[in-house]
Amino acid sequence: MTAAWFDVRVVSRALAARDILSLVLEAADGGTLPPFDAGAHVDLQLPNGLVRQYSLCNAPAQPERYQLGILLEPNGRGGSLSAHQDIREGDTVRISSPRNLFPLVPAPHALLLAGGIGITPILSMAEDLNARGAPFELHYCVRSPDRAAFRERLQEAPFAPAVNMHFDDLPETMLLLPEVLAAQPVGTHLYVCGPGGFIDFVTSTACAAGWPGSRIHLERFASEVPAGDRRPFEIEIAGTGQVIAVKADQSAATALAAAGVFIPLSCEQGICGTCAMEVLSGIPDHRDMYLSQDERAANDCFTPCCSRAHTPRLVVRL
Ligand code: FES
Structure with missing residues (x-):
């Protein structure tokens, strides 16, 4: 939409x-x-x-x-x-108008992890959870105190006891993530936003600790969607059999439009999900931030504005 x-x-x-x-x-x-x-x-x-x-x-x-x-x-x-x-x-x-690709889901407890400017959606989540009386724990990792946005607001908030600050230049405040993860109540959902390296650290640590993808929610910055390589591939339209070549230097959405196949577009950066298409066969190379980890793993959907293919051809349904 x-x-x-x-x-x-x-x-x-x-x-x-x-x-x-x-x-x-x-x-x-x-x-x-x-x-x-x-x-x-x-x-x-x-x-x-x-x-x-x-x-x-x-x-x-x-x-x-x-x-x-x-x-x-x-x-x-x-x-x-x-x-x-x-x-x-x-x-x-x-x-x-606001769009939400990073919503809270009902859960007995939430673990909120923010790296740098990733505090912005996390802060709204903390306000919301607190207003609803829902239990949560927030960890905010930032290079130094002078770079900690909304620090006073966090310190003065009614949920301040749930906030933990971690500064790179103060080693004694380091986030001990394995311990934090291990201490969470059963059924906790984890939310992480921040630079790519921070998100990768959190998700890999959580996965290694046995957290299922369905309880890990993340939002990357648009500028950090991995570019990857750009091999050409083909898209076959199910039903018509039309095959469209996607060149290395164009997006799948551009190739589809050039072939007369128009799909709705909005952000064109893999954020909004407007262009998402059903994939019947082939393996997409997901480069968006819209699909959840479970949806990516299912490989039955892809975003042609930015995603590509691991296989020579994707068969899609319009
Ligand atoms: S247009 Fe927004 S994800 Fe493709």
Whole structure:
């Protein structure tokens, strides 16, 4: 489903930590904002024309405003730089309606793990769980205290006793993940967001400790979806038998469109799931952030905007 766009006004702009900008947004027309669930993000149209996804980090119970945390990425493609340099208090900016690819699921306990700017969806989850009286434990790993976004908010929150801070430059605060995992109550679901290396560390440690994929939930940053190699492959449309060649330098979605097969697209970065197609045979090379680990393992669905194929041909159903 394609997201709706609407205007919001920047009612607060402040540094939440070193290189992290906090923006608080309200509806430009003074009305209400669409409700959202913890873990949701919005697309933000930046003044330089780029569109980037940012998680909502306020409590879902505060639908009258949205809060974003935006990390300045000096080696990025200019999205965060435009946000930091060009957006001022009082400005009107355009955002999409919230979408949630990282929702909380009912569980007896939640283990929330954030690395760096990955704290943004985790913070909203903590607010939501606390408001519902649901038990959880939060671990926030960051290079140094000055880079810990929303640190005061975490320290002053009613759920502060559930928050554990870990700083790279303070070895005594190091996250002892195997011990943390082993101490979780039966049925705990794990949620992790942060840089790719952090997510890989958490998921590999959890898998090695016997956690099933169905209880591990993660959200990667769009800029960190692995590129992998780009071998050509073919897509066969089930029913018609049409075979479409996907060249090494084009996406499957582009090849399909060039062949007259139009599929709905939105983010084109493997985030939203709008383009997801059913796969009848062949093994997709999943490069999206939309499918869960179990869905990836099933290999019966793929996102042609960014994913490719491990096998020479994928047979898909439109
Ligand atoms: S268009 Fe968003 S995942 Fe493909």
